[in-house]
Amino acid sequence: xxxxxxxxxxxxxxxxxxxxxxxxxxxxxxxxxxxxxxxxxxxxxxxxxxxxxxxxxxxxxxxxxxxxxxxxxxxxxxxxxxxxxxxxxxxxxxxx
Amino acid sequence: xxxxxxxxxxxxxxxxxxxxxxxxxxxxxxxxxxxxxxxxxxxxxxxxxxxxxxxxxxxxxxxxxxxxxxxxxxxxxxxxxxxxxxxxxxxxxxxxxxxxxxxxxxxxxxxxxxxxxxxxxxxxxxxxxxxxxxxxxxxxxxxxxxxxxxxxxxxxxxxxxxxxxxxxxxxxxxxxxxxxxxxxxxxxxxxxxxxxxxxxxxxxxxxxxxxxxxxxxxxxxxxxxxxxxxxxxxxxxxxxxxxxxxxxxxxxxxxxxxxxxxxxxxxxxxxxxxxxxxxxxxxxxxxxxxxxxxxxxxxxxxxxxxxxxxxxxxxxxxxxxxxxxxxxxxxxxxxxxxxxxxxxxxxxxxxxxxxxxxxxxxxxxxxxxxxxxxxxxxxxxxxxxxxxxxxxxxxxxxxxxxxxxxxxxxxxxxxxxxxx
Numbered sequence: 001x002x003x004x005x006x007x008x009x010x011x012x013x014x015x016x017x018x019x020x021x022x023x024x025x026x027x028x029x030x031x032x033x034x035x036x037x038x039x040x041x042x043x044x045x046x047x048x049x050x051x052x053x054x055x056x057x058x059x060x061x062x063x064x065x066x067x068x069x070x071x072x073x074x075x076x077x078x079x080x081x082x083x084x085x086x087x088x089x090x091x092x093x094x095x096x
Numbered sequence: 097x098x099x100x101x102x103x104x105x106x107x108x109x110x111x112x113x114x115x116x117x118x119x120x121x122x123x124x125x126x127x128x129x130x131x132x133x134x135x136x137x138x139x140x141x142x143x144x145x146x147x148x149x150x151x152x153x154x155x156x157x158x159x160x161x162x163x164x165x166x167x168x169x170x171x172x173x174x175x176x177x178x179x180x181x182x183x184x185x186x187x188x189x190x191x192x193x194x195x196x197x198x199x200x201x202x203x204x205x206x207x208x209x210x211x212x213x214x215x216x217x218x219x220x221x222x223x224x225x226x227x228x229x230x231x232x233x234x235x236x237x238x239x240x241x242x243x244x245x246x247x248x249x250x251x252x253x254x255x256x257x258x259x260x261x262x263x264x265x266x267x268x269x270x271x272x273x274x275x276x277x278x279x280x281x282x283x284x285x286x287x288x289x290x291x292x293x294x295x296x297x298x299x300x301x302x303x304x305x306x307x308x309x310x311x312x313x314x315x316x317x318x319x320x321x322x323x324x325x326x327x328x329x330x331x332x333x334x335x336x337x338x339x340x341x342x343x344x345x346x347x348x349x350x351x352x353x354x355x356x357x358x359x360x361x362x363x364x365x366x367x368x369x370x371x372x373x374x375x376x377x378x379x380x381x382x383x384x385x386x387x388x389x390x391x392x393x394x395x396x397x398x399x400x401x402x403x404x405x406x407x408x409x410x411x412x413x414x415x416x417x418x419x420x421x422x423x424x425x426x427x428x429x430x431x432x433x434x435x436x437x438x439x440x441x442x443x444x445x446x447x448x449x450x451x452x453x454x455x456x457x458x459x460x461x462x463x464x465x466x467x468x469x470x471x472x473x474x475x476x477x478x479x480x481x482x483x484x485x486x487x488x489x490x491x492x493x494x495x496x497x498x499x500x501x502x503x504x505x506x507x508x509x510x511x512x513x514x515x516x
Contacts, residue, residue, distance in 0.1 A: 014409040018399045045351040045498040049340035051402045
């Protein structure tokens with residue numbers, strides 16, 4: 001698979017490390033709350049496991065060390081969109 | 097329903113009488129109008145063995161196995177055929193040992209030649225730390241009566257002179273073997289269980305895709321299929337590889353990701369490897385089939401996918417693992433390679449459990465170790481379906497174990513499915 005890095009252009013997926021769904025960006029922020037255990041359980045262990053377009057986190061370990069959000073079809077492996085994870089994260093209202 | 101008993105006498109008799117007495121191995125059925133006590137979704141190894149043990153051990157014969165395609169067309173038809181019970185953790189080891197014991201009696205039990213070959217499995221050790229870890233695992237195996245053998249490097253070399261003992265990066269220091277491990281003819285497992293279940297009255301319904309579950313007030317009353325609605329007292333999902341997609345129809349999300357695992361077979365070679373050998377420093381496991389091909393596999397590709405094909409970096413990774421222990425494999429040409437979809441769970445261990453929907457049960461999350469578990473998986477799933485209680489050796493395989501912190505993580509890598 002070729003990942004079209006927004007800064008570096010097309011790179012072989014072998015240069016990257018895969019983490020999982022972009023849902024992992026949304027770590028619960030209510031950790032001081034007793035009731036957050038269920039939220040953390042859902043965050044850590046439960047997956048949508050999408051068959052189709054899947055937004056997922058890839059880390060460019062052998063490149064510029066950036067985290068990317070890749071939209072890839074899990075039925076065909078076709079990659080339709082690649083964004084910097086920091087941009088996606090900011091758009092979600094997370095981070096600085 | 098007349099059961100043909102297979103024997104050498106029967107073979108000779110049929111040979112002399114023009115092979116007119118053979119019957120279909122199992123009965124191809126259509127759904128009954130008034131439904132079933134138990135519907136098993138998925139006609140793979142685990143589904144068929146569940147049906148067999150439901151009928152045989154618990155006398156529940158008003159059972160249907162629904163299969164979207166043809167039986168045995170999923171992962172039971174495309175694995176590397178290895179059986180073993182060399183696990184470490186108490187949640188796993190007794191379960192896989194039960195499976196091994198069932199393998200040992202499978203052919204007599206089913207009257208079907210599944211070519212169970214206890215040729216032994218040998219896990220190579222490449223460092224002192226690994227030796228310690230393997231000896232610990234060996235002790236766990238001895239506790240579970242699975243048996244194991246520690247083999248010194250000298251003996252490893254005598255037995256398998258083709259191994260690269262003095263590889264600069266991965267020297268072979270010793271090996272941990274399980275002499276009772278081995279291989280089984282994978283398709284025959286599905287066919288044997290199908291025949292056994294069918295003879296006991298189970299309906300095997302092929303080309304019948306489950307498209308939805310009829311759930312009312314939190315209780316499952318049956319399934320919608322490509323052959324119409326079918327009522328059921330109990331629905332047992334058993335579709336590892338497609339668990340996410342099927343359980344989503346019941347509104348249930350799982351602690352599972354779907355990943356692809358590739359496997360390979362070389363052209364037929366003269367006999368060279370009389371057991372199963374695994375590389376300890378990377379991921380590579382290999383045996384020689386009866387046709388002579390070296391059957392081998394390695395790691396999953398590592399990203400979510402439902403496509404039954406992998407990519408080249410993993411091919412290279414697996415083959416370099418093979419080259420590290422047996423350089424001669426480099427001269428063999430690959431005949432075929434293929435990919436299958438695995439339920440990768442969050443701790444690398446499976447599930448056999450009830451669900452939040454009443455009368456809906458789930459069996460899955462087998463990662464890439466489902467084949468060896470086929471008999472025990474069916475045995476324990478049938479026990480759960482018949483008695484409402486988990487079988488004692490499968491009692492750790494609960495869906496809520498992550499919520500309770502009771503994970504069964506053999507590899508110790510945490511909630512990262514692509515690392516298990």
